[in-house]
Amino acid sequence: MSKRVRSREVCADCSAPEPRWASVNRGVLICDECCSIHRGLGRHSSQVRHLTHSPWPHSQLQMVQTLYGNGANSIWEHSLLDPSSSVSGKRKANPQDRVHPNKTEFIKAKYQMLAYVHRMPCREDxxxxxxxxxxxxxxxxxxxxxxxxxxxxxxxxxxxxxxxxxxxxxxxxxxxxxxxxxxxxxxxxxxxxxxxxxxxxxxxxxxxxxxxxxxxxxxxxxxYELTDRLTFYLCGRRPDHRNGQHFIIPQMADSSLDLSEFAKAAKKKLQSLSNHQFEELAMDVYDEVDRRETDAVWLATQNHSTLVTDTTVVPFLPVNPEYSSTRNQGRQKLARFSAHEFATLVIDILTDAKRRQWGNSCESPKDNVELILQGIDGHHNSEGQDNDQPDYDSVASDEDPVQEATCGDSCNDGRTKSSESSDLSDGPITVQEFMEVKSALTASEAKIQQLLKVNCHLSEELRLMQSKLNSLQTENTTLRWQTPSGQQHPQGLFGRQQPRGGRARSMYETGSTPRQYPHRVDTARHDDGVILQPFPTNGCSLEGQSTVLENDYDTTPNHSELEESGSPLAASEAAHQGEEGEEDATLPCTEDVICKTEQITKNIQELLRAAQETKHESFLPCSEKICMAVTEMAALFPKRPSSETVRGSLCLLTSSASRLHGECQKAAEHNLSPSDIQLVTQQVIQCAYDIAKAAKQLVTVTTKENNN
Structure with missing residues (x-):
């Protein structure tokens, strides 16, 4: 497409010049800001691709360009073209409108509710x-x-x-x-x-x-679009259909030794699914591949210096209202799979898809095996998502047990490693392939030894942290009861005594499911509606870390902890902790809370960009901005809210900000080893997630109460 033609193109939704994205099923071109909203709608509403950075079949791109050039957008904006629409107050978004709520509401009405499509005359049947x-x-x-x-x-x-x-x-x-x-x-x-x-x-x-x-x-x-897309995602190749090759089954270089009973049982579960259930699982994995690939294109094409909260990545698959809540939950949990885990699931699906088409015997001289050296290509490592314990309760449901078997057991099947590699081999192995495999195994062994050393070091650090935590819990208990005569026992941050010791949290509270493999923190965590950008790490296993973090969720820092942290929140939290008086049921204006939440989220994104770019010296300034924004938000609420939910959210908000400031101070030290830096960075991400989660809870509660 020539530059002259492109210069005349405008976004179909807001008329911004030179749109860089397309919605394939809507036949329109859209700008970056509108694309961020389209992606949040889900592929069932809009299938987006970048015009130059995404792979396109030539005829499909030509189809979209033809639709756009012939006015396909008038289909979706039919009633807006009516002169009477301006009288009724209906109008199209423009480039100067805010992404939220102006452009978002318009795009949802246009494509989800089809509010402006020409309606057929009503008929009985x-x-x-x-x-x-x-x-x-x-x-x-x-x-x-x-x-x-x-x-x-x-x-x-x-x-x-x-x-x-x-x-x-x-x-x-x-x-x-x-x-x-x-x-x-x-x-x-x-x-x-x-x-x-x-x-x-x-x-x-x-x-x-x-x-x-x-x-x-x-x-x-x-x-063969589904299996071709999965294959291309893993190894960057597609089968040669012209010559009768319809499948390429990639193979993990480090998986041939995994013959565990769990792996074999999980593979049998996948193979025992009915064709309908298997197709649903395959389609969900296809959607997740599309989400991860589009995320990579999105991050590569954005100007990160001007990136704002309105244009962010999509952390997991949006809810499809046509699916059961159980299936939606399973689809969202696919985002939690690390790159290695997700690649294993994709390989198992490709293998079983081939088996189902060719029968139990998958012999075909045209098919071959693509070896993925070193586990996974580095490009896909950057897309690997292990959003440890996101909150999926908004779509949780006990209905549709058949779907639950599909999306629950099958998703767990994806945690298995590809075994029995002999079943995947379709032809003789050349000397070059043998040397590549040998080199890959040698490198993998060296990497394993290195990771084992790092893991031992981290385990010792975590043991010391746990010991220190127990000491602080004991000290806190002593301080609570050793008070001067005539004074009441110290209260919690907002008038309610907070237990220091952490309690065990169920998988329904944390959004967690039992893990079968050591997990890896590849992304910033998120809650529904609060989106944090991912960044790659070196993938070290941190066994035992989740227990420490989860037990610390419900804790309230005592006075000595706040003073030691040096956080800007220390003084205000100490003052709140000593407050006496009647409980207050009043809540601030919803708009004020949303405004402060946006400010907090923007600052968190700045912090996460610094983490993504390994600019650890920027952690402390970013944390100070976040603490200041948190202080301003907490000041909106009464000192002793009557709502237990508000008190808990405020407690989580302020204590997480204090912890964040302390961790960022550690990152500023110059004598930290790479493993220490990684651990501190993960703690910073955890604190940022807790702050975002608490802010969202406050917005939700405030909106609900004010509407009532």
Whole structure:
């Protein structure tokens, strides 16, 4: 696409010049800010790709450009083009509008609720209307009028509609007519290239018989799109479908020795799933691959010096209202898999997909094995997500036990390492491949020894920290009861006595599930709606760390701890701890709380960018900004709130800020080893997550109470 043409393009949602992203299923081009909102909608609403940094099939990109050039956006903004819409107060977003709430509300209304789409006249039987629309689609795909077909699809026409009189589907007609762009559009909306007509022929057969060889080859690629995308994610290659190679099964270089009973049992569970359940799991993993790849493109194309809270990465798959809450929960937990764990799950799915297509015997001379040296390519390591214990309770549910088996056990299956590598080998191994495997194993062994040394060092550090924590708990208990005569026992931060000792937290409280492997902190943690940017670490295992962190969630620092920390919050927290008086039920204005929350989140993102760029000298200034913002937010609330939820959230907010300041002070020391720096950085991330979580809780409670 020429620069001259690109210069005339504007964002379909806010009219900003030179949009760099596209929504494939909507046929529009969008700017960076609007793209951040589209990604939050989920792929079921909008499938986004970067115009230059994302891999595109040529015909699919041509399809999107044709739709955009022919005014596809008017389909989604039909009623806004009516002059009466300006009178009614309806208007389109503009580049100067704030991302939240202005652009967000407009884009959600436009694509999720279809508020501006032209509605068909109401009829008693909606199924008849859908059937009529599908018949119109069946007739329209033989022409090159893409926007007409997109309009029919937007109104409810079915891409896989089987015409009872014609005995075939719209994709059969498009293939016979050689309409490759229509075929791309139908495929985006779910058309099946393997669907059979009344004579048992597929659209691929139609295209070949009509002499449209390029279209036939593209339909074969679409048929294997899911497995091809998973393969390309791991090893950067796609199968050669023209020569009959339809699968490439990557293999982890360090997994051949894992023959544990747990791994074998997990593989059997995956293989025992019904085809329908397996397809659902595969589609969810496909969506997670798309999320991780798009995250990588997003981070690579953003100006990080001007990045604000409104344009951030998407931490896990958004909720799809058409799925059960159990399946949504399983989809979101895929983001918690480390790069190694997720790659293992992808390999198992590819292996079983091949087995299900070829039968139990997966022998095919055209198929081969791609070895992933050193575990995983470095590019995908940067995308590995292990968001340790995010909060998924908003979609938790006990319904749909079959789905739970699929997304619960199957997700656990992904934690297994790929075993029995002999089952994956389809041909002889060359000398070069053997030397590569030998070199990879040697390097892996050296890396394991190095990690074992680091792990021993960290274990000793954690033991000392646990000992110090126990000492502080004892000291705190003594200080609480050794008070001058005539005074009451010290109270908690906001008038409620807080136990120092941590209690065991269930998986439902922490959002955690039992882990089968040592986990790795590859990303900043997040809560629903509070988004923190990820950054890569060296992946050292930190066994035992989660216990220390979780037990510290509900603790309140005593006076001596606050004084030692040197935090700007120390004085205000000490003052609060000694407050006496009646409980106050009043809460601040919701807008004020949101404003302070945005300020806190922006400062946290600045801190996380510093962590991502390993600028540890910036930790302390960032923590001071965060502490100041937390102090201002806490000042909005009464000193003794009557709501226990508010008290707990304020306690978590201020104590986490104090802990953050203390950890950032440690990072400023010059005599820290790399392992110490990593541990401190992870503690900083934990504190930042707790602050963001508490701020969000305060916004939620304040909004709910003020609305009541």
């Amino acid at each position: 909606d199924s008849v209307t859908a059937k009529d629309l599908s018949k119109q689609l069946h007739s329209s795909v033989r022409t090159g009028n893409l926007e007409t077909c997109l309009r029919l699809l937007s109104l409810g026409a079915q891409a896989n509609f089987f015409h009872p009189e014609k005995g075939n589907t719209p994709l059969h007609i498009a293939a016979k007519a050689g309409q490759i762009l229509q075929a791309e559009l139908l495929a985006v909306y779910g058309a099946d290239p393997g669907a059979l007509d009344s004579s048992g022929k597929t659209p691929i057969d139609y295209a070949r018989q009509a002499g449209h060889q390029e279209l036939a080859e593209r339909l074969v690629e679409i048929q």
